[in-house]
Amino acid sequence: MTQRVSIGTLAGVVGFLAFVEFTSGVLQGYYTPMLTDIARHLGIHDADVNWLEGTQLMLSALVVPAFAKLGDMYGHKRMLVISTAVTAAASLALPFTDSFALFLAAWAIQGFYVVWLPLEIALIWSRSRRMEGRSVITARAAGFLVAALEAGAITGALVGGALIDELPLTVVLLVPALLVVVCFFVILFGVRESPETTGGRLDTVGLTLVSIALLAFTGGLSLLRLNGPADPWAWAVVALGIALLVPFALWELRHDDPLIDVRMFRSPALGPVFLTAGLFGVSVLGAQAPLSTFARTDPEVYGYGLGTTGFATSLIIGVYLVAMITGALLYPLVSRLLTPRVTLMIAALLVGVGFLLFLPFHAAYAQVISNMVIVGLGSGALVAALPAAAASAAPPTQTGVATGLTNSVKTVGGAIASCVFGIALFHGATGSGVAADGTAGSFSGYLTVWVVCGVTALVAAVLLLFVPRRAFTDDALVAAEYSQRS
Template sequence: MTTTVPSGRTSLGVSASLIGRLFCVELTSGILQGYYVPLISDIVTHLGIHDADYNWFDAAQLLASAIVVPILAKLGDMYGHKRVLLVATALTAGATWWLAFAGSFTTYLIAFALQCFYVVWLPLEVALIFERGRRSDAGVSRTRRAAGLLVVALETGAIAGALLSGILFTATGSLPATLALPAVCVTLVFFAILFGVPESEPLPGRRLDSTGFAVLAVALLLVTGGLTLMRAQGPGSVWVWLLIALGVLAFLPFGLIELRKDDPAIDLRVMRKPAMWPVITTAGLIGISLLGAQAPLSTFAGTDPANGYGLGLAASGRSLLIGVYLISMIVGALLFPLVSNWTSPRWALIIAAALVGVGYLLFLPFHAQTLQVLVNMLIAGLGSGALVGALPAAAAAAAPRGQTGVATGMTNTTKTIGGSIASAIFGVVLLTGASETVTSTAASLTGYIAVWLICALGAFAAVALLFFVPKAALVDAPVESPAASPVI
C-alpha cells in the first residue's frame, strides 16, 4: 500500500526539533574543523616538533576517515543511524579529550587520527532525516532543505571555532585548557543526540560483509597511504607508485567479491544506477577544490608580492578572506533548495558545480588584487556550499531503503579521496619553478595556475557527468510507509 503523509503542522514541529538537535551536532563538527588551525604554531611548540610534522596529523586523520566512514555508514543502515551516530560521537569525544592532554608527537598523532569519527556525522544525519522522510510525500525536498541548514551549521561552527581558539588561548595562555573546549562541545552533543534524536528504522536480517570491508580498507589504505607518502617524499619515490598501484589493483577483487554477495559492503549495482554514479563521482571531483585547494589559496594570499604575484596578506587578512569564503558557502547552502524548486534538483547540482568551475577558472586571469581573489572565492564558495549538503541528499534520494547510509557515506569517501589526490598533486606542482622565487618559502606562480586549472577542470567534468542524471530523478514521490510507523 502506498501512503503519503502531508507536511502538516505536527510534522513540521517534530522535524524542526530533530533538525535543531542535528544543527548543534554539525555546529560542533564545524568547530572541530576550524578550531585547531589558528593554534598550529602553538601546538607545534607545545609538542616540540617542526612545522612540517603537523602535516602528518592531517594525513593520519584523512587515512582513518577514508576507512571508517563506509563501515559506520553500513552499520547505520543495519542497526539504526542514531545508534551509530552516538557511537561515532562517543569515540570523537574520547579522542578530543585525549588531544587536550596529549604531550608528545605520537600521542597527539593517535588522538588526532581517532578524532576522524566526526567525519561520518553528516552522512548519518542526512540518512536519518531521509529515512524518516520516506514516510512523507515531501521527503526528498525536506532532506535537501535540512541538509542545507546542516551545512550552515557546519560552516558557522568552522568560523566560530577559528575565532574562539585564538581568543581563548590568548586569554588563558594554556593549550590544554584551550583544547578542552571542543571536547566539552562534543560531549554535550552526545547527550543532545541521546535524548533528542529519534531512531531510524533499519531493515531486519542485514549482515556485515566483513570480507568486503577488509578488502576495501586495504585498498583505501594503500591508495591514501601512497598519496600521503607523495607529499612527504615527492613523486620520484618508487614506493609512492607501488602503493598506489597495489591499492588500485585491490579494487578489482573487491568488485568481484561484492557482485557475488546478496548483502555486500557496498552494493555496486546500486552505485552504478544513472541517478547515483554521477553524484558519487561529482563528490570526488568537487573534493579536489573543496579539500585540496584551501591550503594553496591561503599560502597564495600570504605570498610576498615581491615575487611578482601574491597578495602579501598578514594572518588576520588571510583569516578574513577565508571567513568570507565560508560565509559564501553558507549562502550557497541556503540557496540550493530554492534553486531546486525553481528549476530541478538536477539543474541545481549542475549550476552549483559550474559555479565552482567558473570561480577557479577566473583565477587564471584575475589574481593580482585582493578584490579579484575575493570575487573568485565568493563564486566558488557559493557552488561548494551548495554541493556539500546537496550531494549526500541526492545520494540518499537515489538509494533504495536500507542503503541510505552507505550511499551518503560514499559521497564523503569519494570526496576525501578526491581531496587526497589533489593535495598530493598540488604539493608537487607548487614546487615547480619555486627555486626562481624571491622569498625562499614561496611556491611558484606556475604551480598556483596549475592548481586553479585542475580545480576548474574537475568542476566542469562534474557538470558534464551530472547531465547523465535522469531528468526525473531526485524529486519528491509518494513512498511506501509502514502503517504503524511514526511520522514526522
Template sequence: MSSDRAATSGGGSLRTVTFSLVGFLFLVELTSGILQGYYVPLASKIAAHLGVDTADYNWTEAAQLLLSALVVPVLAKLGDMFGHKRILLVSTAVTALASWGMAASGGFAGYLVAFALQGFYVVWLPLEVALIFDRGRRSGTGASMTRRAAGFLVVALEAGAIIGALAGSRVFKATGENFPITLAVPAICVTLVFFAILFGVPESTPLPGRRLDGRGFVLLTLALLFITGGLTFLRLNGPASWTVWVPIAIGLLIFVPFARLERRHPDPAIDLRVLGQSRMWPVQLTAGLFGISVLGAQIPLSTFAAADPAKLGYGLKLDPDVISYLIGAYLVSLIVGALLFPVLARRTTPRVALIVAAFFVAGGYLLFIPLHEQVWQVVANMVIAGIGSGALVAALPSAAAAAAPVGQSGIATGLTNTTKTVGGAFASAVFGVILHVGLTSTASTSGAGLAAYIAVWTICGVGALVAAVLLFLVPKLAFSDVEVQSLPAEGLDGRPVD
C-alpha cells in the same frame, strides 16, 4: 504520542518531528564545525607545546583524513543495518573520548592517536542525512525535505567553523595559555552533543535480516589504505619514488577481487548494481572531483594571499588577520550556497541545481587564471566558488540518499564523503608537489611560482567542469520526490518490499 507514532500519523506530524530532528542535528553539525575550526589558529602553539615542528604537526591532519576515509563506509553501512542514530551515538562517543584524550595528552604520539580518532566525526553528516531521508521517505517528500534540511546542516557546519576559528585563540589567551583547559572546550561540546542525540534524535528504521560483509569491507579498507598511503608518499617523496606508485597500483588491483566478491554477496558492502546506475555514479564521481578543490585548494590560496609581489612577482602580501577575513568571506559564501541550493532545486530540478553549483565552482577557480592581482578579484573568485561549494556540500549526500534504494541511504551518503576525501588527498599530494617545484625554482620570480598556482587553479576548475558535464548524464527527474516515489524498494534478495 511517541515520535515514531507521530512520524506515521500524517504529514503535519511528520513535519513537526522532522523539524525537531533537524534542530538537534543542527547542534551536532555546529559542533562538527567547531572541531574543524578550533584547532587551526592554535596549530603552531600546540606543535611547540608538544615539542614538534609544524611539518611534523601536519601528520595529525594526514592521519585524521586517512582514518576518516577508512571508517566512514563501515560506519555508514552499520547505520543502515542497525539504525543511524545508534551508530551516530557510537561515533560521537569515540569523538568525545578522543577529544578528551587530546586535552590530556602530554606528548605528540598520544595527541596524534587521539586527533586521528577524533576524525570519527566525519561520518556525522552522512548519518544525519540518512536519518532525515528515512523519516521523510514515509511522507513522499523525503528528497525535497532532505535537501532543505541538509542546507541548514551545512549552515550549522560553517557557522561552527567560524565560531571555532574565532574561539580557539581567544580561549587560549583567556586561560593564560593553559593547554588542557583550552583543549577541553571542544571536548565538552562533543560530550554535550552526545546527550542531545541520545534524548532528542529518533531512530531510523533499518531493514531486518542484514549482515555485515566483513570480507568486502576488509578489501575496501585495504584498497583505500594503499591508495591514500601512496598519495601521502607522493607529497613526501615526490613522483619519482616507487613508494608512490606501487601502493597506488596495489590499491587499484585490490578492487578486482573486491568487485567479484560484491557481485556475489547477498548484502554487499557496496552494492555495485546501485553504484553503476546513472543517477548514482555521476554523484559519487562528482564528490571525488569536488574534493580536489574543497579540500585541496585552501592552503594554496592562503599561501598565495600571503606572498609578497615585490619579491616574488605574485601574491597579495596580506597579513594573517586579513587572510582570516578572506577565509571568513569564503565560509559565508558556503552558507549562502547551501541555502540557495534547495530554492534552485525547487524552482528547476535537483539535477539542474547540481549542474549550476558545479559550474559555479569551476567558474570561480578558472577566474583566478586571469584575475588574481587585486584583493577584490581574489575575494570575488572565492565567493563564486564558495557559493557552488556550499551547494555541493549540502546537495551531494542528499542526492545520494535520494538515489539509493531502501536500506542503503547511509552507505550511499557515506561514499560521497569517502570519494571526496580521496579526491582531497589526491589534490593535497599533487598540489604539494606542484607548489614545491614551482616555489623552489630559481626562476620563481620570473614566472615559475605563479605558473604553479595557475596550475592548481586550473586543476580545481577543470575538475569541477568535468563534474558539471557528467551530471548532464543523470536522468532529468533524478533526486526529485516524483522520481524517488517511483523507485522500487528492493529487499536483500532483489525483490520489491513494502
C-alpha cells in the same frame, strides 16, 4: 498517512541534529586560521600541513562506509554516539602533544566526525518515509543542517583566529575538544533513533579488502611525497592500491549483504553523483590548508601571499562560509524551479569558475574574498545536495550506505588532492622568492592547486549532464517504488 511539508514538520525531523552539525562545522573551521602556527609548533614545513588533512580524510574514507552500513543495520543514532565519543577522545589528545607523529594520529582519528552528516541524512530520510514530498523534506533538512555546519565553521574560524593571536596554542586547541564532549551528550539525550533498521551482519571481509586497498593507495602517495614524483616504486604502490579494488568489487558483487553495493556505481542517477562527490572533494577538502597557508605567507619575503594575521585569515574563511550557507539554503529553492540535476550543474560550475579566477586575481585581499564567495555559493549547494540526492536515488535498504558513499568518495578525492597538493607545494619550495628557512610553499604549487580545483569542478558539471533529467525528485522516487513492486 502522509503529512504536508511544512517548517514545523521539518523542524521536527531535524531536531537536535543542527547542533551536531554546528559542532562539526566548528571542527572544520576552527583549526584553519592556525595551521601555520600548528606547523611551527610541530616543527614542520607548511606543505606538511596537507598530510594532516590527507591522513584524516583517508581514515574518514575507511570509517564512513562501515559506520553508514552499521547505521542501516543497528541504528543511525547509535553510530552517531559512538563516532562522537571517538572524535571527543582524539580532540582531547591534540592539545597535549608536540610530537608530529602523535599529533598526526590524533588528528586522523578526529576525522570520525565526517560520518555525522550522512548518518543524519539517512536518519531524516528514514523518519520522513510516511511524509508527503519526502525528497523535498530531505533536501530542505540537508540545507538547514549544512547551514548549521557552516555557521559552526564561521564561528570556529573567527573564534580560532582571534584566540590564536592572544593565547597559547595548547589552550586554543582545548576549546573545540570540550564542545565535542557537549555534543556527545546532546546526541545521547536529544536525538531519536531511526524507526527502522535492517539488521544483518557486517561484511568484515569487504571492509578488510577495501581498507587494504586504500592503505596501499595512501602509502603510495606518501612515498611520492617523500621521494618525489620520479620514484617508480611509489607509483607502483599507488597502482597496487587501485588494483586491489578489483577483488573488493568482485567480493561485494557475490555477497548477499555487501558493505558497499557496487552496483550503485552503475546506476545512471547515482554513478555521476558519486563521481561528482569525488571531484568536489578535491576542492572543498583538499584546498583548505593551501588557502590558509597562502593567506598567511608574507609577500614581502616570498613575493606572493597576503601576509594576513590569524584573525584576518579567519575573516576570509568566514566570508567563504557565509557564501556556503547561502548556497545550501538556496539549493532546495532553486532545485524546485530548475530540477535538482540542473542545480547541481550550476553549483559545480560556480566552484570551477571561482577557483580558476585565482589564476589572474590572487594578489589582493579583496580579490581572494571575491573568488571565495563564488566558490562558496557552489560548494554550499553541493554539500547539501549530494547526500540528499543519493538518499533519494538509493535502494530503500541502502540509504545510509548511499549517503555515506558520497562522503567516502568525497573524502578520498580530498585525501588524494591533499597529498598531490602537498607534493606540489613542497617540491620547488627552494626556488626563487622563498626565504632561507624554507617553510613556505612554492608559488607554482599554489597555481597547481587552483588549476586542479577549477578543472575537476568543471568536469563534475559535465558528468552531471548524463544524469536522468528527473533524477532526485519525488517523481523519480515514485517510479522507482512502482518498478520494485512490479
